[in-house]
Amino acid sequence: MVMVMPDFTTVKSNFVLGPLTLKVEREVGISGKRELRSATATTTEMFGRLNLKLVHGGVATLNSLRVLQPKQVQIDSQDDHDKITEFMWKRSPQIASIVSQKLGAVARDMLKSEQNPKS
16 A cells, blocks of 8 residues: 655555574573473464655655564474474464564664665
8 A cells, every 4th residue: 555645655565474484492401411402483474564654855764564473383393292383383473573573673774774875
């Protein structure tokens, strides 16, 4: 959706991101014996929505960026059992939140560097 105002234009758009792989490692130890456990969560696609504001002078700012919880997540781990799968599925909204934060930070940084080009 594009909304044109006298001073600026607002663009709202849906997007698809993927495939996305998240690897988590955790050190677990009992009485001095340390063991490294890892799990990998993979999703083929994640959906999101972004909102850009374009000032008619050429400056663009990212108003909002939101990534939704993935509909399907495949979990691979060394201890492949139901507890890990259930734990990772419960964490998938947090995964979407982290992806939104990281992607938003990168997009804002990219737009900021475009506003102030280096000579």
